[in-house]
Amino acid sequence: MSEPFENTLAYAKEQDLKDALSVLREEFIFPTTSLGEPQIYFCGNSLGLQPKAAQEAVCNELEDWAKFGVEGHFISRKPWFHYHKFLSDYTAEIAGAKIHEVVVMNHLTVNLHLLLFSFYRPTRQFQTATGKNEPLRYKIIMEAGAFPSDMYAIQTQVESHGLHYDDAVIELSPRSGEYTLRNEDILSAIEKAGEQLALTFFSGVQYYTGQLFNIKEITAATHSVGALAGFDLAHTTGNIELELHNWGVDFAAWCSYKYLNSGPGNVSGVFIHEKHGLNPATPRMAGWWGHNEVERFEMKRGYIPEPGAAGWQMSNAPVFGMAIHLVSLEIFHRAGMKNLRAKSKRLTDFLEFVLLDALSRNTHLQFTIVTPQSSEERGCQLSMRCDKNGKALFDHLFDKNIIVDWREPNVIRISPTPLYNSFEDVYTLGQAYLTYTNLT
Numbered sequence: 001m002s003e004p005f006e007n008t009l010a011y012a013k014e015q016d017l018k019d020a021l022s023v024l025r026e027e028f029i030f031p032t033t034s035l036g037e038p039q040i041y042f043c044g045n046s047l048g049l050q051p052k053a054a055q056e057a058v059c060n061e062l063e064d065w066a067k068f069g070v071e072g073h074f075i076s077r078k079p080w081f082h083y084h085k086f087l088s089d090y091t092a093e094i095a096g097a098k099i100h101e102v103v104v105m106n107h108l109t110v111n112l113h114l115l116l117f118s119f120y121r122p123t124r125q126f127q128t129a130t131g132k133n134e135p136l137r138y139k140i141i142m143e144a145g146a147f148p149s150d151m152y153a154i155q156t157q158v159e160s161h162g163l164h165y166d167d168a169v170i171e172l173s174p175r176s177g178e179y180t181l182r183n184e185d186i187l188s189a190i191e192k193a194g195e196q197l198a199l200t201f202f203s204g205v206q207y208y209t210g211q212l213f214n215i216k217e218i219t220a221a222t223h224s225v226g227a228l229a230g231f232d233l234a235h236t237t238g239n240i241e242l243e244l245h246n247w248g249v250d251f252a253a254w255c256s257y258k259y260l261n262s263g264p265g266n267v268s269g270v271f272i273h274e275k276h277g278l279n280p281a282t283p284r285m286a287g288w289w290g291h292n293e294v295e296r297f298e299m300k301r302g303y304i305p306e307p308g309a310a311g312w313q314m315s316n317a318p319v320f321g322m323a324i325h326l327v328s329l330e331i332f333h334r335a336g337m338k339n340l341r342a343k344s345k346r347l348t349d350f351l352e353f354v355l356l357d358a359l360s361r362n363t364h365l366q367f368t369i370v371t372p373q374s375s376e377e378r379g380c381q382l383s384m385r386c387d388k389n390g391k392a393l394f395d396h397l398f399d400k401n402i403i404v405d406w407r408e409p410n411v412i413r414i415s416p417t418p419l420y421n422s423f424e425d426v427y428t429l430g431q432a433y434l435t436y437t438n439l440t
Contacts (some may be wrong), residue, residue, distance in 0.1 A: 021343055038401070064077055088102060094238060108253055143171070170193060187221045362433065
């Protein structure tokens with residue numbers, strides 16, 4: 001059992017001195033106010049901080065472009081022809097995958113569409129009663145309130161097969177009076193859907209509530225009824241230790257600008273299990289950069305996919321964005337996901353302790369933490385439901401130079417990111433909560 005927390009500055013400073021990862025904080029640039037005052041940043045779940053080495057990495061590629069022109073594809077310091085491969089080892093490490101099961105390309109929703117084309121393949125069967133080919137295995141199970149882009153992607157994919165969203169998609173909601181889904185309810189819904197189920201598609205960590213879904217058990221249950229399991233890991237990768245290969249996940253995708261600190265709108269990562277990725281007959285939408293690289297520039301007819309996830313590539317690598325992404329992945333490699341997750345649990349537990357302490361001492365505060373209490377069911381995010389004056393509290397924190405995230409209609413999300421947040425950061429946040437006064 002871990003030692004009890006103390007809501008004191010001395011305790012917070014002591015924890016930071018014990019933290020072997022605290023030195024990594026110096027590798028990031030923190031925002032400042034217009035007066036140059038430093039801000040405390042708890043928004044890594046929305047946009048991660050800029051690594052200090054990012055600018056040099058991009059400048060190196062700009063210099064090589066200027067120096068070599070088109071020949072930079074083959075003779076630059078990191079030849080652009082296979083630039084994506086420089087990221088593969090680190091990406092596989094974070095995803096818990098084999099190297100050929102991952103690739104960095106495109107953007108998240110683009111990749112989700114490509115993956116859904118491959119892995120959402122509803123079937124039909126002729127029904128004598130109607131004289132028509134009726135849907136057979138076509139249902140998708142996902143959480144209600146998923147990130148809107150996921151819902152839009154699923155909706156349009158379903159409609160592209162001539163199906164209707166309300167019929168094809170089963171959205172699971174928490175029980176009455178609860179904020180998050182129970183794992184047993186997810187597993188029960190999968191079993192109930194049975195042979196009609198084509199796909200489960202969940203977040204790894206739910207963006208709004210911060211709930212960590214049981215990826216391993218959802219995948220196993222999905223496979224037990226003959227369906228496929230896919231995940232949007234935008235809020236999971238770089239946040240949670242993953243074992244996508246061992247868990248048997250069929251496919252997943254994520255962005256790189258949240259916990260992976262690679263800049264606004266930067267590239268996405270993809271996982272495709274080798275049972276699909278090494279099968280050239282797996283359906284896919286093709287582009288020339290996914291074609292066998294030995295023959296790529298021979299401009300032949302007839303698509304021959306690269307083995308693994310690389311065979312889903314469409315276009316050549318966006319090198320400037322990938323240069324930043326590589327910088328961040330190298331930091332993760334040095335830190336180690338096991339170490340980051342251990343710190344994350346303790347830091348987030350401390351945040352919960354500090355917030356609840358403030359709630360008990362300041363009668364002006366009115367909020368409920370909707371994120372699961374167990375550290376095994378959440379990442380490094382706590383979501384606070386503020387039924388009254390939540391925006392005023394958010395503005396109060398901003399006035400104290402503390403950056404958190406506001407999500408309509410009434411949730412403040414706080415993410416103590418283990419790469420660059422400290423226990424003292426969390427303590428300071430708690431002090432800001434104690435000074436909040438609701439005058440309305």
